[in-house]
């Protein structure tokens with residue numbers, strides 16, 4: 381566990397250029413917005429022997445720790461005392477019950493409103509299982525969501541997962557406490573670079589079929605946005621970088637705990653900048669994979685590549701951020717398409733494809749215990765504005781890259797060309813979030829992946845209105861915040 385303190389320094393900005401200490405101090409002081417900020421890091425590495433999350437095909441628990449994993453916080457306070465905390469995790473996702481527990485804790489103990497906290501998961505497929513399946517209406521015991529967890533191990537795995545969630549909540553408590561207690565004068569700046577190892581992973585495989593395979597023609601977002609947090613000392617000490625990228629953390633499929641490529645990126649940057657904390661804010665990675673994959677040295681190389689891209693972003697002209705910081709959050713209900721009938725599910729449960737058969741049986745069990753299916757699911761949309769210098773939109777679920785490309789364009793136009801940063805995997809990660817295009821094309825990200833989800837009940841693919849509803853929510857929240865200026 382590390383906590384960082386900031387020392388004072390002065391930043392000099394004239395017409396967008398850093399000009400060193402040659403200007404009078406008065407001009408310098410008037411140029412820098414008086415932020416306060418602090419970071420904190422907590423080790424959240426599970427015990428070896430914990431069941432892992434990410435691949436339904438895994439047949440046993442983790443065998444060893446390849447690399448420790450972390451949760452990190454970046455707390456920011458503006459000149460009016462407005463506070464916001466980013467919390468990032470080297471984990472597969474954010475379960476909704478965990479988000480609810482964090483909101484309760486943050487409100488009661490730290491006076492933070494729900495919209496003033498953003499939780500984001502790196503989506504490492506080499507971390508611990510953090511979700512459990514709770515049958516609707518108390519129709520049965522909580523269970524591990526992975527079909528390969530043996531019946532005789534259920535009690536152990538459920539207990540491990542509950543205990544891990546408890547420890548994780550204690551970790552967030554520690555992160556909020558330390559970061560908010562240690563706020564120090566700081567400057568914030570934004571810059572960006574590019575990095576190329578993410579590739580679209582949807583390749584046409586025949587009529588209506590999509591293979592999970594690298595598609596160099598498919599849409600990508602190679603931008604690496606970087607929020608720089610510097611102390612106000614003479615050296616302008618770099619205290620933290622929060623960086624984004626749209627790419628699955630799926631280089632590795634070992635039985636060993638690690639942060640995958642984002643874990644290596646954060647570690648390498650921190651090793652190269654002793655005293656600086658690197659936080660990863662996962663982007664719209666839903667249909668993006670790292671290539672090449674599967675060997676440890678590729679996780680290390682992509683991590684190194686990303687750490688170098690952050691360095692490159694530090695060399696580009698950076699845009700100072702002025703306050704205030706403002707945020708808004710809503711949970712629009714996204715409808716599902718028509719659910720399957722009991723007869724269709726009974727047929728599916730007999731399928732030769734074992735995942736289809738299991739999914740059919742899973743939905744039949746839900747019908748039996750709950751008497752019906754949910755008609756919609758609330759997907760979180762959060763918008764954070766740093767004055768009008770930067771707009772950050774964060775959407776829940778495994779958001780495909782089309783959202784990033786569209787929101788950067790549309791919110792960028794709405795805000796007069798100011799930078800826009802789009803994150804996915806935020807506040808609740810329940811399943812994939814396809815665009816209208818991907819939904820209509822079908823395949824894994826279009827709805828096929830829902831058959832593997834056993835922690836929440838998704839009875840049918842999302843309604844095609846999903847993209848308009850989520851983009852509309854982000855645009856409405858941004859416009860509302862802009863009006864408050």
Ligand SMILES: [Zn+2]
Nearest residue numbers: 503628666778
């Ligand atoms: Zn995924």
